[in-house]
Amino acid sequence: MTSPRTPELLEQDRGLDAASSWYPSLVRSVFLAPWRATAAERPGEGTQLLARTAGALNEVAHWxxxxxxxxxxxxxxxxxxxxxxxxGAKLPGDAPHxxxxxxxxxxxxxxxxGEHAGDGFTALSMGRLGEVSRPVLPLADSAEILARTLPYGLVPHIGWKSLVALAVDSAAITHGSAEAQTAAVGAALTVHAAGRARGSGASLQDVVEETGRVVALMTRPAPLTRELLDLCADRSARDSLFDGMTEPAGAFTRAVGDGTAASSALALGLAAVLCAEDAPHADNSGDDVAQRALSxxxxHPAANDAARTVAVSVAAARWGLGDAAHREDIGESGNGAAGDDRMAQQDAVADDNSRTTKTDSGTDTSGTDPSGTRGATRRELLALADRWLALWRPHA
Structure with missing residues (x-):
């Protein structure tokens, strides 16, 4: 539960205010999170799946x-x-095309x-819609589900009750594991709560505690995910996760395992961003917290792109990212799509001025050459975010 000085960050029937001054930064920053979390030149699986979810929700808003x-x-x-x-999926003849x-x-x-290594591709190739009661792959629990679910946490004007239902049903399309479905909900809830924390000044500790509170109310049988969220909220437990001198392995390390499951990647990402916020002399900008979390x-041997995306997305939701700035003076193109010349010019300035961030490979994940593929991917993500804003806050 949040501390007495802060309001509830997750309310049952009240959510994000799309008309708020910080909502555009929230959307743009979270859209960039999987791109910012890796050093890849081309968009990875998480980035592409986030874009697909955003496109689907934009269609809902359009209708x-x-x-x-x-x-x-x-x-x-x-x-x-x-x-x-x-x-490359070959869908059955009776599947939608x-x-x-x-x-x-x-x-x-x-x-x-691009990349398609997770359970999601396998499930989708079967051409059947997975549901909670009728899973396509009952044991599917791969971690790419986390990035895919993040946009649900940005949908305005809905409380956690509706958000949980949306995220569970979306996760169940491919992932039959209750743990994976619950972890996907946890990713969306943390982004939603971190966004609302911009208005209240709440800490990430509050965000994670609120997420754990709501997840505990879910009826899906996911004891591991609940345990991992509780461990994330325990400062000594999360500190031990990144202490290479701790022997034998603590409860948190044992619960995380090899990090490939969605629940494990969620916990690793949340623990890292919480430890980054806890660090002394931190300026607690989104870029600073994200950089320290990635470091x-x-x-950590179990860290993967999904865990890195969770960490960056929470920092992005709470404070914003420098890569998402410099957009206020850009007019909407006809449909919010990529390719606007003024957008490219403004984004070139933003790319040149972006803060340098190192990943485990030692490669910059921001401030890239705006004429290259990585800079172009950033521009497409920001254009997609602007399309979202045009549809979800049309009168703001």
């Missing part, structure tokens, strides 16, 4: 703005099928063939 309802889970499934087909959409047409880097994860 809603026209006075019509759309099923968000069905929209997400079709979006993920497009991603799977782009990556959705045509390319605006995301495929307008965001070439975010939709190009901690670089020394």
């Amino acid at each position: 809603a703005n026209d006075g019509q309802a759309a099923d968000p889970t069905a929209c997400a499934w079709l979006a993920y099928l497009r991603w799977a087909v782009r990556n 959705p045509p390319d959409d605006d995301l495929d047409h307008d965001y070439p880097l975010l939709t190009a063939p 901690l994860l670089s020394g």
Whole structure:
């Protein structure tokens, strides 16, 4: 539970205010998180799946703005099928074969063939919609589900009750494990709570405690995820996770295991960003906290891209990222898609001025050459974020 001095960060029927001054920064920063978390030149699996979810939710908002309802889970499934087909999936004849959409047409880097190593690709290739009661892969628990679920935490005007339902149903499309579904919910809830903490001044400790409180109310049987969230909220436990001198391995290290499961990656990312916030002499900007969290994860053998994305996304949601700045003076292009000349010019300035961040490979993950593929990926993500803002806050 949050401390007495702070309001609830996760309310059952009240959520993010899209009209708030910080909402655009929240959306842009979280959209950039999986890109910022790695040093890859081309967008990885997490970045592409986040983009697919954003595209699906933008479709829901588009229909809603026209006075019509759309099923968000069905929209997400079709979006993920497009991603799977782009990556070589051969769908059964009785499966839907959705045509390319605006995301495929307008965001070439975010939709190009790329990594597809997780359970999600396998499940989608089967051509059946997974549900909580009828899973396609009952044991699927791979960690790429976390980045994919982050945009649900940005949907405005919904409380945790609706957010949990959206995230569980989306996760169940591919991942049948209750632990993975609950971990996906945890990722969305932490982003949502960290965004609301901008207005209250709450700490990340408050954010994680609130996430644990709501996850404990879920009916999905996920004891490991709940245990890991409790351990994240325990400062001594999370400190021991990154203390290479601790012998024998503590409870947290044993629970995390090899880090490949969604619950483990969520816990590693949250523990790292909490330790980064705890560090003495920290300026607690989003870039500073994200950089220190990535440095901690670089020394942990179980850390992976999913854990790094969780850490950066929470810092991004709470404080914002420098890479998401310099967007206020850019007019919306016709449909928010990539390719606006003024956008490219402004983003070149932002890229040149970005803070340098090191990953475990020692490679910059920001301040990249704006003419290169990495800089172009950033521009596509920011354009997609602006499309989101145009649809989800049309009158702001």
